[in-house]
Amino acid sequence: MQQAGGEMGTGDKENHSSEPYKNVWKTPLKQAATSHSVLTEIQPDCQPLTTPTKPKEGLPADPWTPTSNLKMLISAASPEIRSREQRRELSNTTTEVLQAKHCLQEHLLGEEYEKSQPSRKEKSLGLLCHKFLARYPDYPSSADNNYISLDEVAEELKVERRRIYDIVNVLESLHMVSRLAKNRYAWHGRHNLPKTLQALKKVGENNKYTQQIQLIKRREHEHEFDLDSERKEGMAKSFGSNKDSEMSFVELPGMEFRAASVNSRKDKSLRVMSQKFVMLFLVSTPQIVSLDIAAKILIGEEQLEDLDKSKFKTKIRRLYDIANVLSSLQLIKKVHLTEERGRKPAFKWTGPEVLPNTQDTKLETTSTTCSQAISECIPSKEQCSKNLFPSRGKQNFTRHPSLIKLVKTIENDRRKVQSAPTSPVKRSASTDQNLSAFPSKMAQVPAIAKHQLEGQSKKEKENKMKLSRPALECHPSLPEVVPRPEPPSSTAPCQQAALTQPLGVCPPGHTSVSPVILPHPHPGVSYAIYLQPSQAHTVTRYSPSVMLQPLPCANVTGIKSVNSKVLNQITTEEGDNQIATDDPKSLTAKERLLTKSETSPQRYLKRSQAVQEINSIKRCRRDEESLDTNLGESSPNESSPSNSSQMNHEMDNSQEEKQNKPETLDQNKATCYDQCKREDNPEEEAKIKTKQDIPVAFAIPTHETFFPSGYLIPLTQCSHGSKAGFADKEKAEVCPVQHTAYSSPITGVIPVTGSELKAVNIPAFHITPLNIMLSPTSIAAAPVLGNSCLSSSNASSAQIPSSSVLNFTLQHIGLIPAGVQVPANPFVQHVPASSQAENITHSSENTSLQEEKPPVPKEAQEPQTVTENFFRTPGGPNTEPPRSAKSDGTAGISPGTLYIPQRKLEVSED
């Protein structure tokens, strides 16, 4: 009986309300098919039976096919239609209809009947969500009718309301809708999405999801997750530490649940789960989250000890529900992680990249001066940050009207001007299909396409101009949401591009996002900065409104150094995925590491770069010596905010902190010093105190720059390979000195703040003179030179640290053993600007990633290989890292040990 009801797709209550239909419902679809099978066996030559005349006569005179008739009949059998017909006292007619359907069902070939039924995929939540979203504009105006009646939607979409709840709940978690009253919701579209994502990322970082993911991954890798109860307990403990903040729903100003009922309801789990799920993507690097890990984390937060299969399965089910909706929103995309142990489902974030601790609006106040933009941004940022924690008096925080106006104006302008991804992107078949499927969304595209093209050409020019300039006077804010190379949807890019601007492709009109060139004691040296996660948390306190942007590198000739030793272990389609473990003492060694794909000029250039790198390091050491003179003078007073309240408080004080600008180098070092103390690393602390000569430099002090802590490794080269958007000629023009001397006198830029470090997901990367603590995923993005560049598919102009220098530096100072290499920036390298951007392959223990095409429509994409480098024990890729009692996922490696696994991930779509 239940089965029959289910097959008919009727609501449970309605099923029992219409007694006359019971006989009809009792006929399960499968039975029909089965009977048909029998029928076809008996009558193999039987042609599809025609629709009986009688049922047709009983139906409205529509020139439909029997299949259409049947669909209509089934539709008529839906609860809503039945109820309506009941109200109209059309029971007789309905009975006839149903009888006709029954007759059809009996007479139609089973195959045909099955075809007439909406397939499972056609009834999927994702498709349903697509239909739902198609009803409303992505960016509704206030004039639009933005109210959603669940009844109406359910009826029009011909689904039971229960399904609509699933969709609405997820949308609600993203603040795309809000509940107004019973059965009534307000549609907000994607207006709030950037802010929501930013907030979610922030909370995710506070909840240390990155560490949790790493912890689970590590445990999984050790095959001990399910066996070691003690560890499980420990993990639950670590999860439990964040329990308070994790069980709350992240709200935005003006988006609070208006119905007290919703707020009071203890179980908003689908909403909360959805938010947490999104958080996992936002804090992950790469932004791929497997379902099992997500489920474990979500379970773990609550009661990991009670992890049982049923609960796990239920969690997985819900995650699928959420993922379907998020996929429809084109925020994520299904992929498959193929590991040694098999293939497991995962999802890749395809939505806009979110940079935390940046101003959420004011990002591109093109008409304002930089200082004005900054001053305007700060309150907005604070406002947004404050509202991350609704439990702490969120009602008291309201966005200033001027900011709202500013936001809208900016967003509108952006939408008009730059709506497309800033780099060539692969338009999946599904995307294209979606375009055609939703003309309302398509309508937004043509108007902006021209602007996109123009904007891109302008961006290149702009980049050239910027590159030729030694420094910029402006310290623009950083876009909080950076469009990813892969546009999530036909409409999403409008917002993504509009709201953000990847650094590397800054359009000329958006001066506010121009990279910042800091006054640099040695313009020829760039730095990579390394922070550890807790430090990253700390630096968020500073949340400098002045976000440092990487200077588009003049020398964009890529170094495609590949460690020949690693080459055998790593599958990569891009030679620059791997970074050479250069022995700085021998240039020939460097040469040996050149990729086979390199051209001779590239080799020459690299060779010269190696010299330059060494020189730069030497210069940097001098810098370091001078900088270190101030080291340790400030007292450590920083602490990583561990909970939302603390963060809230800090956010409240951010204005005050801002007034205390400029942050001095002393403060920066003090923070570092403090960080060392926090990490219980007396050795590092001592080293800082004693100003040991280490080839790292701290942040370049400027009167407008905050570098709370960290280690900056000098980088002389922008290691852009062929992906760089500049030809050699252009490079020569931009940087003639470098060209002639095979050097890279890049103006030193340290486009790094704590927030930016977090933005690129460097959760646990801690380089000290004596130890390195790295998380598996963190290393991939370790050298940070600007998130927007890193994330941008058009990262050619981003400043990429030289892997050679990085490895040399690390080796030279004894941080890593010879032969071990640290990728300078695999992330950028693995985010091609080409249409392959969608296909990412991360090297990860022979783990392959396969992107799945959405159920409907289908798309075919090629697998691609990317490398992701994890830290491991030097013993080899499969060597287990030394474990540590720490549960934060960062200290699992004993001091002095570098843990660098070479894992291989393959990302492909089915």
Added chain:
DNA sequence: GACTCCCGCCAAAGC
């Protein structure tokens, strides 16, 4: 057989 995820039961919350 594992993976996906639709479906609807049923209970809590709301009205």
Added chain:
DNA sequence: GCTTTGGCGGGAGTC
């Protein structure tokens, strides 16, 4: 007491 909301898990469909 009825309706709305949504957690939850069975099990069908798919791979």
